[in-house]
Amino acid sequence: MSNSPIKVIAFDVFGTLAKITEKTSPYKKLIHWLHQQGHTAHVNDAVTVMSIHGDFEDIAAHFGYHIPAPLLTELNADLEFELKQIQLFDDTLSTLQQLKTQGYTIVLCSNSAHPYGIYISTLIPIVDLYAWSYEVHACKPDPKIYQYVIDQIHCKPEEVLFIGDTPLADVEGPRHFGMTARLINRKKGQQLTEILADLL
Structure with a gap:
């Protein structure tokens, strides 16, 4: 030293x-879905998501929503793919x-x-x-x-x-x-x- x-x-x-060589951005997809469900878009949405110690369902629940099974499957598949790109x-x-x-x-x-x-x-x-x-x-x-x-x-x-x-x-x-x-x-x-x- x-x-x-x-x-x-x-x-x-x-x-x-x-680095992530190929992105699927599952958390952005989740935020977009939340907005579609009626959650008012906020500049700190991404910050909130990254500040929650939990999975996709926990994050959705924090905002007051429940993720339908097909979307949850898609998000988890995207996440698994993206992790392999690190x-x-x-x-x-x-x-x-x-x-x-x-x-x-x-x-x-x-x-x-x-x-x-x-x-x-x-x-x-x-x-x-x-x-x-x-x-x-x-x-x-x-x-x-x-x-x-x-x-x-x-x-x-x-x-x-x-x-x-x-x-x-x-x-x-x-x-x-x-x-x-x-x-x-x-x-x-x-x-x-x-x-x-x-x-x-």
Whole structure:
């Protein structure tokens, strides 16, 4: 570990450590169905969905609806397909392992529905803390999710470096909370080693 004050490195997941090669977007389909049933569309609908620790039926029940069996079968099939499309970027595991070897605490902090968190946990087991939106019941850039990281790791905001691909959730939010943050652009081929060059 360098002389940097950084002791904890928190990573966003999708678009940062992993990608979905072919999307079926079952949760978007669920939200669309809810709107068709009469639920008034709200800008925070997706946030609400990712903040619920449960399955499709639990989410629908939260909004006051019951999913018909054919749609539930379709949603579950879409979800199973999409989970199989998740791939880690080539440098993900090697970089995380190098950081762990150097003494950094590794955190994954993601706005994700429950099945994605479970699946990612099997792909990336070398992590000290998973801060999933459905467990915290808050989505980035809500300060609650950054506070959860601080509380669980027992560190100070200034000791955390946040890495992600979304400016608001992964850079502006963490910085406003007192963390250091850096943006990665995987679409332009950026590697984790470029973003973390001074720490590796």
